[in-house]
Each structure stands twice: as structure tokens, then as C-alpha cells.
Amino acid sequence: MDPSRDNLIIRFTTFWWALGTFFIFAVMLAVIWLFNHSDPTTMEDAAAKSRYITKAKIDAAQAANISPEVLDATIPKLAKQLAATKPLAVEQPAQLVPGSDTAKKLASAPAVDTKAIDVSDAAEAPIDPAVMAIGKTQFLVCAACHGQNGEGSPIAPPLAGSEWVKGPISNLIRIQLRGLQGPISVKGTEYNMPGGMAALAYQTDEQIAGVLTYVRNSFGNKASAVKPEQVAALRSEVGKPQVSAAELTKP
Ligand code: HEC
Incomplete structure (x- = not known):
């Protein structure tokens, strides 16, 4: 480099230009990350996401219809009824x-x-x-x-x-x-x-x-x-x- 052009002002300006360019890229990356980070990036993630949504819907629907207490009370009752049922005569x-x-x-x-x-x-x-x-x-x-x-x-x-x-x-x-x-x-x-x-x-x-x-x-x-x-x-x-x-x- 021509030593005549190497002066403090040029060094100062170049430094800030470099810093500014780096900063712009950093901001751009940050914006991209901010808007994309929650989306699944692989096929597996994409498939899993919809499964979780479906499961949540099913859980909610089930919870709305039958309370766990009712379910818990029903199972022993059903088992007792089954145990008391006489086997059907085998006709065949x-x-x-x-x-x-x-x-x-x-x-x-x-x-x-x-x-x-x-x-x-x-x-x-x-x-x-x-x-x-x-x-x-x-x-x-x-x-x-x-x-x-x-x-x-x-x-x-x-x-x-x-x-x-x-x-x-x-x-x-x-x-x-x-x-x-x-x-x-x-x-x-x-x-x-x-x-x-x-x-x-x-x-x-x-x-x-x-x-x-x-x-x-x-x-x-x-x-x-x-x-x-x-x-x-x-x-x-x-x-x-x-x-x-x-x-x-x-x-
Ligand atoms: C799903 C149809 C069906 C039902 C229900 C049914 N039968 Fe029959 N039954 C038949 C057939 C068919 C025959 C003749 C057997 C053959 O053709 O292979 C027959 C034959 C008979 C016979 C001997 C032949 C005759 O006509 O005298 C008697 C007795 C009889 N059935 C009584 C009964 C009685 C009593 C009941 C009710 C408790 C009854 N069946 C219900 C289909 C039926």
C-alpha cells in the first residue's frame, strides 16, 4: 500500500465500514432466525409436529367427554360384570x-x-x-x-x-x-x-x-x-x- 495513503483517517473510516457491514449481516441473520427458528427443519420434525397437535386435540376431546374419575370407576365395574358372566354354551x-x-x-x-x-x-x-x-x-x-x-x-x-x-x-x-x-x-x-x-x-x-x-x-x-x-x-x-x-x- 502506498504509504502516502496510509493515514489515521483512512484507518478509522475503514474500521467503521467493516464494523457496519458485519453488524448489518448480524442483524439480517438475527431477523431470519427470529422468524424461522420455531419451524421444523427436518421431515421427522414436521411429521412429529402434526402428531403432537392431533394428540392434543384427542386428549382435549376425551377429557371433555369422560372424566378420569368416571373412567376409573367404570373399569372395575366392567371387570366385575365380565367375571360374573357365564360362558355361552358352545353350539358349534x-x-x-x-x-x-x-x-x-x-x-x-x-x-x-x-x-x-x-x-x-x-x-x-x-x-x-x-x-x-x-x-x-x-x-x-x-x-x-x-x-x-x-x-x-x-x-x-x-x-x-x-x-x-x-x-x-x-x-x-x-x-x-x-x-x-x-x-x-x-x-x-x-x-x-x-x-x-x-x-x-x-x-x-x-x-x-x-x-x-x-x-x-x-x-x-x-x-x-x-x-x-x-x-x-x-x-x-x-x-x-x-x-x-x-x-x-x-x-
Ligand atoms: C332360522 C330359521 C328357523 C327357525 C328360527 C326355526 N326353525 Fe325349525 N326348521 C328350520 C328348517 C330350515 C327346518 C328344516 C331343516 C332343513 O331343511 O334342513 C326346520 C325344521 C323343524 C322341524 C322338523 C320339521 C317340521 O317342519 O316339522 C321342527 C319340529 C322345527 N323346525 C321346530 C322349530 C321350533 C319349535 C322353532 C322355534 C323354537 C324353530 N323350529 C325355529 C328353520 C328354522
Whole structure:
């Protein structure tokens, strides 16, 4: 550098120019940082941010609906109810765990002596109107397939005038407890509906006795009453596959 130009004033001015330029950049960086520092800089951060917002919204909505106290009080109540619930009868053998106690019990269940049940038919005993009333209520389920007056429908054979309905009581109980797989001949017509009839074993002994007494003494049918003890005697059949006409006693 030309020594003639090196004087104090030039040094002084250059110093402040340099300082000023540095300061301007510092201010610019500060402004950029101020407006951008809170925004996510990576994809992960961006994804996490929206997750936090969503979580906050869900937490708020949940808190608004159910208080933690209510939730805390409900859980033991629910657990108690579940613990007190009786397991449903397994009606599909396919649902049984192979080798389980229930499966073994079913496999080794002795064939029930249906003759003893059918022998107790007391043909002329009068029918109890209270039993008929129970049966009429329970019949609503049967009516869905067999018709309001047992006349039959495109999905089930008739109960009115059916030789099976008026025949041995054990047949009717077994059909209800296990369901029925066609083919089955009713009043000279052969029926074999897809899927057959499902078991309706959920009804109590009294209800099953009632509904069977009802169908045996309605729609022009006339036959002896079915007793709850007769139903109870066949309960061990529940869970076996749908009964077939061949397994039943010929009416
Ligand atoms: C989901 C429909 C359905 C319901 C509900 C139903 N059944 Fe059946 N039922 C059938 C079918 C189908 C058959 C014939 C089986 C076949 O075709 O494979 C049948 C056959 C019968 C038979 C022997 C054949 C006859 O017509 O006499 C009796 C008895 C019987 N059902 C009684 C009942 C009783 C009692 C109830 C109510 C507790 C009932 N069913 C409910 C579909 C049903």
C-alpha cells in the first residue's frame, strides 16, 4: 500500500465500514432466525409436529367427554360384570378347543335314552294355559322361519300338521337343542334348506317345554304337553352337531 495513503483517517473510516457491514449481516441473520427458528427443519420434525397437535386435540376431546374419575370407576365395574358372566354354551363343535375338557366331555357323552323320555307321554292330560302362554311368546322366534301359524315358508317346512311335531317328544327337544340338518320329509314333501335349522338352546327348560307344547297344540295340532324335566334330560346334547332325520325316532 502506498504509504502516502496510509493515514489515521483512512484507518478509522475503514474500521467503521467493516464494523457496519458485519453488524448489518448480524442483524439480517438475527431477523431470519427470529422468524424461522420455531419451524421444523427436518421431515421427522414436521411429521412429529402434526402428531403432537392431533394428540392434543384427542386428549382435549376425551377429557371433555369422560372424566378420569368416571373412567376409573367404570373399569372395575366392567371387570366385575365380565367375571360374573357365564360362558355361552358352545353350539358349534368346530369352536371347541381340541382336547379341551369340554371337547372330551362331549365326545364321551353317553347317548341319551330317548325312549324313557318319550314313554312319559301322558296323551290325554289337559294342557296348562300358563304353559301355552309361555310357549306363544317363545314361538315368535320360530315364526320368523316357520310362519305365524306354522304354515311354513320358503325357508322352513310347516309345523301345522307335521308328523314330527305330533310325534315323539325327544325328536322336538333334540331338534331345538342341536338344530336340524336336512333332508327331512314333512307331510310327504322333502325339505333340505341350505344351512338347515340352527340350534335354539339358549331358551330355558321351561321356555322350550312351553314352545314345544304350544306348537303341539296350535295350528290344528293336538298332542301331549312337553315337560321341563324332559328338556333337562336332553341338555347334554347341546353342542353336538345338527341332528339329522336319520338320528331321530321315526314319527
Ligand atoms: C332360522 C330359521 C328357523 C327357525 C328360527 C326355526 N326353525 Fe325349525 N326348521 C328350520 C328348517 C330350515 C327346518 C328344516 C331343516 C332343513 O331343511 O334342513 C326346520 C325344521 C323343524 C322341524 C322338523 C320339521 C317340521 O317342519 O316339522 C321342527 C319340529 C322345527 N323346525 C321346530 C322349530 C321350533 C319349535 C322353532 C322355534 C323354537 C324353530 N323350529 C325355529 C328353520 C328354522
